[in-house]
Amino acid sequence: MSDYALEARGLTKTFGGFHAVKDVNLKVRRGSIHALIGPNGAGKTTCFNLLTKTLTPTAGQVLLDGQDITKLRSAQVAKLGLVRSFQISATFPHLTCLENVRVALQSNNGTAFQFWRSLKAVEPLNQRARELLAQVGLAGREETPATELSYGKKRALEIATTLALDPKVMLLDEPTAGMGHEDVEPITDLIRKVSAGRTILIVEHNLSVVSSLCERITVLQHGEVLTEGTYAEVSTDPEVITAYMGG
Ligand code: ADP
Structure with a gap:
């Protein structure tokens, strides 16, 4: 069995020649909480849509538990245990x-x-x-x-x-978006609790939520992976700091 519950290999999506997502490689370790972060327009939503097969990739592969699911439809993917929360539920x-x-x-x-x-x-x-x-x-x-x-x-x-x-793998799309401070901590605790025995990929803007929950973080910029690592690694990466400052 693969160590990775979810994997993207060379994932690419173009819209009329524009690369929304370009050659993205992503490995989400089984049982971990992994974040996908990046400035607005970085390609996070498009990636989620490609992983759940709401969108069809222009190139590349998506693997669930090592099984190639690239050609499956979103309902079939959900049946296999890859479930996206919030935007559709x-x-x-x-x-x-x-x-x-x-x-x-x-x-x-x-x-x-x-x-x-x-x-x-x-x-x-x-x-x-x-x-x-x-x-x-x-x-x-x-x-x-x-x-x-x-x-x-x-x-x-x-x-x-x-x-x-x-779900075996849950994709959470900005679970704390629009929340007041008093709601952020309970929902963070809840995500930690429901992660037991599951794998979670999360798009989240609140970096303190990311740092408290996530084992690894993939940073996207202009549709490409800028870097990947622990919160300590990516948050001190000069390229990431520049990307977030809009440089
Ligand atoms: P994020 O979620 O990181 O803010 P998105 O994945 O929504 O980024 O968008 C990445 C880029 O792709 C943006 O420049 C966006 O305008 C473009 N894009 C997304 N969906 C479409 C679409 N259906 N048609 C054309 N361009 C799109």
């Missing part, structure tokens, strides 16, 4: 927390739209949904509509719906 605002997680569980087992299922059939799913809500700190909020949750708790609910898909 929006919750249903008028469903309760429990219903939101149950819908995610049902979408994972192929029964999402079987509303006629008996209570008996649904109860194990409700039980699992309660466990997932407890894991993300939402015990006692089962009957609360998602729309009534605070911003930070909504993000926790989104994590629960992602966990319902039983």
